[in-house]
Amino acid sequence: MSEQAIKVAVLGGGSFGTALASIAADNGAAVQQWLRDPDLVDEINRDHRNSRYLPDYAINPAVVAVNDMRLAIEGAELVLVAIPSKAFRDVVREARPWLSPDQILVSTAKGIEEDGFLLMSQILERETGFSHIGVLSGPNLASEIADKHLTATVIASDDPLTRARVQSLLGCEYFRVYASNDRYGVELGGALKNIYAIAAGMAAALGMGENTRSMLMTRALAEMSRFAVEQGANPMTFLGLAGVGDLIVTCSSALSRNYRVGFALGEGKTLDDAVEALGQVAEGVNTVRLVCNRARQDGVYMPIAEGLYQVLFKGVPARDMARMLMQGEQSSDVEFILSREAVQQARKLEEDEHD
Ligand SMILES: NC(=O)C1=CN([C@@H]2O[C@H](COP(=O)(O)OP(=O)(O)OC[C@H]3O[C@@H](n4cnc5c(N)ncnc54)[C@H](O)[C@@H]3O)[C@@H](O)[C@H]2O)C=CC1
Numbered sequence: 136m137s138e139q140a141i142k143v144a145v146l147g148g149g150s151f152g153t154a155l156a157s158i159a160a161d162n163g164a165a166v167q168q169w170l171r172d173p174d175l176v177d178e179i180n181r182d183h184r185n186s187r188y189l190p191d192y193a194i195n196p197a198v199v200a201v202n203d204m205r206l207a208i209e210g211a212e213l214v215l216v217a218i219p220s221k222a223f224r225d226v227v228r229e230a231r232p233w234l235s236p237d238q239i240l241v242s243t244a245k246g247i248e249e250d251g252f253l254l255m256s257q258i259l260e261r262e263t264g265f266s267h268i269g270v271l272s273g274p275n276l277a278s279e280i281a282d283k284h285l286t287a288t289v290i291a292s293d294d295p296l297t298r299a300r301v302q303s304l305l306g307c308e309y310f311r312v313y314a315s316n317d318r319y320g321v322e323l324g325g326a327l328k329n330i331y332a333i334a335a336g337m338a339a340a341l342g343m344g345e346n347t348r349s350m351l352m353t354r355a356l357a358e359m360s361r362f363a364v365e366q367g368a369n370p371m372t373f374l375g376l377a378g379v380g381d382l383i384v385t386c387s388s389a390l391s392r393n394y395r396v397g398f399a400l401g402e403g404k405t406l407d408d409a410v411e412a413l414g415q416v417a418e419g420v421n422t423v424r425l426v427c428n429r430a431r432q433d434g435v436y437m438p439i440a441e442g443l444y445q446v447l448f449k450g451v452p453a454r455d456m457a458r459m460l461m462q463g464e465q466s467s468d469v470e471f472i473l474s475r476e477a478v479q480q481a482r483k484l485e486e487d488e489h490d
């Protein structure tokens with residue numbers, strides 16, 4: 136490590152935190168990764184491995200794992216918070232005494248907090264009151280990044296300095312960082328796509344084909360955009376890496392934990408067994424519940440999310456739900472071109488003429 140090396144802190148010892156720590160170290164930063172488990176701290180420092188969350192991957196030896204939050208954060212120019220949404224606020228509160236307003240704080244989590252339907256960067260903002268806040272999101276399977284597969288992501292922030300610094304600190308020959316100023320849209324896309332990854336895994340386990348997956352992903356995008364518009368977000372953001380990009384990868388890959396939970400459910404496992412067997416976070420299980428509640432409250436039509444909710448929490452068999460969805464309301468392909476209402480009117484006209 137050179138004396139001038141910029142310091143980067145990563146909070147979280149899971150697969151994504153570990154992959155990001157290595158990227159920053161590959162880029163020449165002095166990286167301190169904070170995690171709770173002292174045995175894992177020792178393993179990372181001694182063997183440069185994280186056998187619990189990212190086995191078979193050699194971590195850049197320049198990554199130093201620590202148990203002491205203060206040690207990790209103080210002097211860091213960039214703090215990446217790679218903690219699942221359920222624990223995110225607690226960890227930010229623990230970190231708060233050591234954080235300073237000149238630091239760049241970036242959430243990498245793809246979940247929603249139940250209370251107030253808050254996204255993780257909103258929690259960062261509220262807990263600190265600082266202005267250099269961003270979100271990193273995109274089609275970023277941690278184990279593929281760890282294998283240095285060519286990967287792209289998005290840094291989203293309304294603060295230009297945050298965008299530019301993260302591009303410099305994380306962009307490298309195998310990791311390309313695109314910029315967006317739509318933090319809310321990028322973050323919402325990352326959270327929503329997990330819902331449809333569960334559905335895609337389930338469809339695969341039930342032996343459904345590529346037509347089905349393609350239909351599912353495309354209609355998921357329509358549903359996500361409808362929800363985004365209702366929440367005041369810009370649906371155009373979903374055309375980018377953090378929307379359609381992440382939807383493609385998580386609905387297609389068994390490396391996605393959400394997909395794997397869906398696959399296990401499709402094989403007949405209970406939700407509890409599927410989540411326990413995974414042993415890692417699958418944010419979509421909680422997100423589908425929160426999003427369906429919000430959609431019902433706001434009157435947003437989200438048949439796939441609602442169908443998945445019924446399968447996960449109300450015991451409706453997945454095949455029955457698929458059949459019901461296929462026979463649901465006849466609708467429009469691209470609602471930004473032909474509205475759902477226009478389709479309904481035409482159908483009513485056709486039915487009246489037919490009678
Ligand atoms: N793994 C991936 O491919 C990607 C994950 N993400 C997102 O990043 C976030 C983190 O995910 P992963 O690293 O994959 O999770 P993971 O399941 O691999 O690991 C979770 C980590 O968080 C730690 N943790 C949980 N509760 C904690 C607490 N109260 N205090 C301190 N540490 C705590 C665990 O000990 C573990 O180190 C999630 O929101 C996920 O959706 C985003 C992009 C890619």
Ligand SMILES: O=C(CO)COP(=O)(O)O
Pocket residue numbers: 245273274275276277329332381384385390391392393394416417418
């Ligand atoms: O968000 C991810 C890839 O972009 C990781 O997805 P999972 O959380 O389903 O593994």
